[in-house]
Amino acid sequence: xxxxxxxxxxxxxxxxxxxxxxxxxxxxxxxxxxxxxxxxxxxxxxxxxxxxxxxxxxxxxxxxxxxxxxxxxxxxxxxxxxxxxxxxxxxxxxxxxxxxxxxxxxxxxxxxxxxxxxxxxxxxxxxxxxxxxxxxxxxxxxxxxxxxxxxxxxxxxxxxxxxxxxxxxxxxxxxxxxxxxxxxxxxxxxxxxxxxxxxxxxxxxxxxxxxxxxxxxxxxxxxxxxxxxxxxxxxxxxxxxxxxxxxxxxxxxxxxxxxxxxxxxxxxxxxxxxxxxxxxxxxxxxxxxxxxxxxxxxxxxxxxxxxxxxxxxxxxxxxxxxxxxxxxxxxxxxxxxxxxxxxxxxxxxxxxxxxxxxxxxxxxxxxxxxxxxxxxxxxxxxxxxxxxxxxxxxxxxxxxxxx
Amino acid sequence: xxxxxxxxxxxxxxxxxxxxxxxxxxxxxxxxxxxxxxxxxxxxxxxxxxxxxxxxxxxxxxxxxxxxxxxxxxxxxxxxxxxxxxxxxxxxxxxxxxxxxxxxxxxxxxxxxxxxxxxxxxxxxxxxxxxxxxxxxxxxxxxxxxxxxxxxxxxxxxxxxxxxxxxxxxxxxxxxxxxxxxxxxxxxxxxxxxxxxxxxxxxxxxxxxxxxxxxxxxxxxxxxxxxxxxxxxxxxxxxxxxxxxxxxxxxxxxxxxxxxxxxxxxxxxxxxxxxxxxxxxxxxxxxxxxxxxxxxxxxxxxxxxxxxxxxxxx
Ligand SMILES: Nc1ncnc2c1ncn2[C@@H]1O[C@H](COP(=O)(O)OP(=O)(O)OP(=O)(O)O)[C@@H](O)[C@H]1O
Ligand SMILES: [Mg+2]
Numbered sequence: 151x152x153x154x155x156x157x158x159x160x161x162x163x164x165x166x167x168x169x170x171x172x173x174x175x176x177x178x179x180x181x182x183x184x185x186x187x188x189x190x191x192x193x194x195x196x197x198x199x200x201x202x203x204x205x206x207x208x209x210x211x212x213x214x215x216x217x218x219x220x221x222x223x224x225x226x227x228x229x230x231x232x233x234x235x236x237x238x239x240x241x242x243x244x245x246x247x248x249x250x251x252x253x254x255x256x257x258x259x260x261x262x263x264x265x266x267x268x269x270x271x272x273x274x275x276x277x278x279x280x281x282x283x284x285x286x287x288x289x290x291x292x293x294x295x296x297x298x299x300x301x302x303x304x305x306x307x308x309x310x311x312x313x314x315x316x317x318x319x320x321x322x323x324x325x326x327x328x329x330x331x332x333x334x335x336x337x338x339x340x341x342x343x344x345x346x347x348x349x350x351x352x353x354x355x356x357x358x359x360x361x362x363x364x365x366x367x368x369x370x371x372x373x374x375x376x377x378x379x380x381x382x383x384x385x386x387x388x389x390x391x392x393x394x395x396x397x398x399x400x401x402x403x404x405x406x407x408x409x410x411x412x413x414x415x416x417x418x419x420x421x422x423x424x425x426x427x428x429x430x431x432x433x434x435x436x437x438x439x440x441x442x443x444x445x446x447x448x449x450x451x452x453x454x455x456x457x458x459x460x461x462x463x464x465x466x467x468x469x470x471x472x473x474x475x476x477x478x479x480x481x482x483x484x485x486x487x488x489x490x491x492x493x494x495x496x497x498x499x500x501x502x503x504x505x506x507x508x509x510x511x512x513x514x515x516x517x518x519x520x521x522x523x524x525x526x527x528x529x530x531x532x533x534x535x536x537x538x539x540x541x542x543x544x545x546x547x548x549x550x551x552x553x
Numbered sequence: 554x555x556x557x558x559x560x561x562x563x564x565x566x567x568x569x570x571x572x573x574x575x576x577x578x579x580x581x582x583x584x585x586x587x588x589x590x591x592x593x594x595x596x597x598x599x600x601x602x603x604x605x606x607x608x609x610x611x612x613x614x615x616x617x618x619x620x621x622x623x624x625x626x627x628x629x630x631x632x633x634x635x636x637x638x639x640x641x642x643x644x645x646x647x648x649x650x651x652x653x654x655x656x657x658x659x660x661x662x663x664x665x666x667x668x669x670x671x672x673x674x675x676x677x678x679x680x681x682x683x684x685x686x687x688x689x690x691x692x693x694x695x696x697x698x699x700x701x702x703x704x705x706x707x708x709x710x711x712x713x714x715x716x717x718x719x720x721x722x723x724x725x726x727x728x729x730x731x732x733x734x735x736x737x738x739x740x741x742x743x744x745x746x747x748x749x750x751x752x753x754x755x756x757x758x759x760x761x762x763x764x765x766x767x768x769x770x771x772x773x774x775x776x777x778x779x780x781x782x783x784x785x786x787x788x789x790x791x792x793x794x795x796x797x798x799x800x801x802x803x804x805x806x807x808x809x810x811x812x813x814x815x816x817x818x819x820x821x822x823x824x825x826x827x828x829x830x831x832x833x834x835x836x837x838x839x840x841x842x843x844x845x846x847x848x849x850x851x852x853x854x855x856x857x858x859x860x861x862x863x864x865x866x867x
Pocket of ligand 2 (some may be wrong): 599600639
């Protein structure tokens with residue numbers, strides 16, 4: 151009962167502290183949104199255009215050049231940038247690297263193609279760069295298709311003419327091109343920076359799926375500043391000694407503070423999860439029991455860390471220092487800032503030595519992969535073990551002060 | 554254990570590293586009295602109190618409070634004492650009432666009883682009007698009063714106060730000293746520490762003088778003063794110097810010594826009340842006017858000086 155009274159007193163002090171709100175809610179929400187938008191918002195990968203920009207200059211304006219444009223527009227490798235500028239400017243852009251390559255359809259291209267001549271497309275690309283090479287390969291493949299289609303159209307027109315039917319070369323070309331748009335084999339080109347696997351992953355991911363739990367984990371630690379400072383202030387003011395002149399034991403005092411920290415962080419995380427569910431299109435509620443347990447264990451871990459910091463710090467400044475160091479190290483290593491999929495394997499292995507990575511992973515199992523309790527059991531266990539270790543350490547440190 | 558004693562400390566000792574902060578301290582506080590530990594900074598007063606309040610384990614020795622041993626039964630000891638720490642041990646971001654309510658709960662009070670005691674204590678410390686204000690908005694004296702109030706909530710038999718008047722204005726100090734006397738009149742035993750000899754003198758039934766971890770003298774105020782063996786000291790300024798007058802004064806019965814220095818005449822006497830009229834009478838005979846008189850009775854300051862060769866306050 152008195153443990154609970156102590157916790158209520160702490161919570162009253164925390165709630166009264168304006169800066170606590172800054173760390174508990176204002177900052178995590180702001181950073182979740184900002185980081186999320188930075189990583190592509192709701193449509194990370196889905197709408198983010200990862201294709202190589204290729205300059206396009208059409209001096210011909212024929213059926214053939216339009217067909218070529220249409221075909222390249224559907225490419226998964228290149229993205230046409232309608233330059234509408236002069237040749238030399240386009241060349242400068244290639245040199246600068248603003249575009250990976252440039253295609254110029256010269257005047258008379260359609261006519262020459264119709265006559266069965268060699269394709270006179272002008273292709274500017276830096277073949278030594280990966281991007282230039284990829285773009286060049288893709289454009290050449292498209293040109294080959296156009297050439298083949300032109301041949302087919304030529305033949306069908308010739309046959310029609312031989313049979314006395316009026317020859318419709320343009321119509322035949324369009325039909326031949328249409329056949330290419332549903333090719334029997336799809337070729338994936340992987341030189342565009344992300345692997346095909348990454349693309350499917352990103353395609354389905356909402357960037358908030360990482361920043362939401364990441365910032366939650368980070369600011370659960372920052373949010374403990376006020377709570378941990380209560381412990382150091384209590385020591386400094388002599389209130390701790392006075393508490394010890396009542397019948398409260400050291401264990402009970404520590405437990406009271408721990409309960410307060412847990413409840414504060416539990417409330418913080420619940421609100422942040424609710425925010426994610428309502429405004430960030432994260433489906434935390436797909437597995438409510440799992441989410442609740444994960445919040446509980448995460449809050450337990452954060453409170454344990456806060457308790458140890460409060461016991462260990464000699465002054466309020468030290469609380470700030472310990473909390474910020476813990477926050478930055480754990481958040482950076484644990485993947486709160488950068489999705490671990492983007493990091494090398496060694497880094498990922500290190501990340502999963504921090505409870506933060508397990509926390510984020512657990513939330514993503516639910517919100518991204520739609521999984522439930524069994525999928526997050528490992529995360530829950532890791533968080534519990536860390537909590538037990540930290541609380542044990544805090545208790546031991548606190549008891550050893552006794553003289 | 555005799556029913557008449559509240560605290561019995563027996564050769565209590567405590568060291569911090571090399572420093573012997575409390576060295577075989579022994580004293581007895583009777584029930585219903587005010588007992589003062591008087592000593593300069595670092596004498597070991599707070600350390601002694603911490604041991605009595607079961608905050609520090611004595612290295613050797615033992616003590617009983619209301620018959621319970623601080624070593625064997627600390628919970629029982631804690632239940633019958635209220636401690637006023639030297640520091641302002643409050644939560645400054647909570648109001649006076651919130652502090653009292655919180656501490657009351659820590660002392661095990663609940664519900665209507667808690668509310669009643671908080672109201673009583675607020676009235677006692679004269680802060681009923683300011684109960685909703687945060688403690689960090691209070692003056693030093695008001696904070697001290699709340700600090701004391703907290704220790705009274707659970708109506709303890711013994712109140713241990715550690716320098717409760719340090720650094721406050723005379724008015725708040727008066728309020729606190731009167732409060733201590735009131736409490737004592739209601740039968741509460743008070744163990745009071747201070748380095749102000751006037752406070753010890755005014756409040757206490759018994760005083761122990763402490764220095765460098767040891768109790769160097771103990772007893773009632775009057776008993777202590779006789780240690781010095783010094784007389785009342787009368788200091789006077791005269792309208793003009795008159796050697797014949799001084800020799801006449803020196804011959805009066807009850808006058809121990811007369812000396813003059815820098816225009817100030819000092820007369821040591823057994824009883825200033827009885828002698829003074831004779832001094833004035835002799836002065837009139839010699840046409841000398843006494844322009845100022847100061848009477849100093851022997852005090853604890855003098856006792857401390859006598860015993861240690863140092864002043865009580867720096
Ligand atoms: N926790 C501690 N660690 C080390 N030394 C201590 C500790 N507490 C007290 N001391 C030392 O023990 C001696 C007695 O200190 P104590 O606080 O009991 O004196 P005090 O009579 O209460 O003085 P004051 O009037 O300044 O409060 C001092 O020299 C002090 O420096
Ligand atoms: Mg002291």
